[in-house]
Amino acid sequence: MKKNILYLIISSLILLVSCEENTDGYYDNIARIYFPSTTDSVNFSFGDQVMTYTRHIVYMPVRKMGTPATREMKYKVSLNKERSTAIEGVHFTTLQDEYTLLVDSVNAYLPVELIRDELSEEEVIYKIVLDMKESTDFELGSKEDLQAVITFNNYLEEPAWWKEIFGKKTIKYNQGMYQQLIAYYGHPLERQYCINHFLEVQSVFKREVYDYAQANPELTRDWEFQPNIKWDFN
Template sequence: MKKLTIICGLALLGAACTKEAGLTYTEKDKIYFVYSYLYYGKVIEYDKVLFSFGKHPDDIIRDTAKIPVRVMGQQAAKDRQYHFSIDKDSTTAKEGVHYEVLNPQQTFGKGLFTDTLRVVALRSQLSSSHIKQENARLRLRMESSDDFDKGTTRGAVIDLYINNYLSEPKWWKKYEGFGLSYYHPEKWKILMQFHPSFRDENADYPMDANLVGTYISSLRSYLANIPTYDQETHARVLIDKLVP
């Protein structure tokens, strides 16, 4: 089953610097990485992106991770080029093993304030163990180019984590108090079968709290009546505990 990833409701929020009447924008535009979501009306920004193959079917061995890139400045009537580097000292992901070769020069599309850097992630050498939880980290650092200065500290560096297990969705802990209890990938798989809204690991809340309570009750009943086991330890999965 499938990504991901990551990993609360994600929203890629565009931003722009606009000209005021009578003023001329003369500074060189800046560029930076941005990854953000809306939480209780507040924009939360992260310095990392999580991409997981955990929800992919087993035959999907490559897919594309997307990292938003934003301009601090003006839109342009033509494509522009930006540069980044790979921080090898802080990177554990291996080129050609965990991700395909990246061109350090990328195109930022004309007329845009936010574009997307695409990284092709590779699955075959990633462990699917929920216990070990292997994450391959790719750290990218924005650099200056002919078209852009790199931004300030904010957004200058971003980490892409690539994994192959069902990492806990952001909304899980918000529902623990409704009886969902501890996180386990088998429990999440069942919830995804119950309703497609549960597939979005990045959602702020997949659904109304009153409605989700009904699905949690159904999950409790399912696990009590249909034996479900941890694939590594073979312990039985119940709503509130693992039974050896």
């Protein structure tokens, strides 16, 4: 009789565990959230964007374990201040208290808005480290996937073609001058385009960099600027 009772107790426990625990070692009736390990790091550069582009939103993927949500669910993240070098409210907008995972979904995208205004133009990398936190709707998933990193900068590297096009005329590469060309063309220039359109690029440079050159004459002292000339390259 005692053996039968013991057998029933053990069988009940095994059945209970098998119903509640999934293959990941978590209980199916507990909602858990994490950063997918394949997309937990994002990098962005303002350097090759036109100067008027001062805000950029990074969407960091977030995922719910198991089945899609049957209602809107709230999750939380916090800034890891010890590991972050970017300043909240200065280099990126203040994080919200909580974010939403929509109904019928297991995926969400955490928006983080980067701010260009106070970023150095030197080769400086800014880093935001985010930690996933428990919320009223979610407990945490695998401990290896509870942190995400965003890196960004405002550095515009000297293009390989710069000395070929301007080397004999300018003293050195200057990010501000290149930004004037990017503003005119709407995008960074490729080497082959500059080689194929050598006179055009030099002429656009003379016209578009005129104001910048007046404020920084030491950078372009060998140039003879003629900003009023209308160039036609068609």
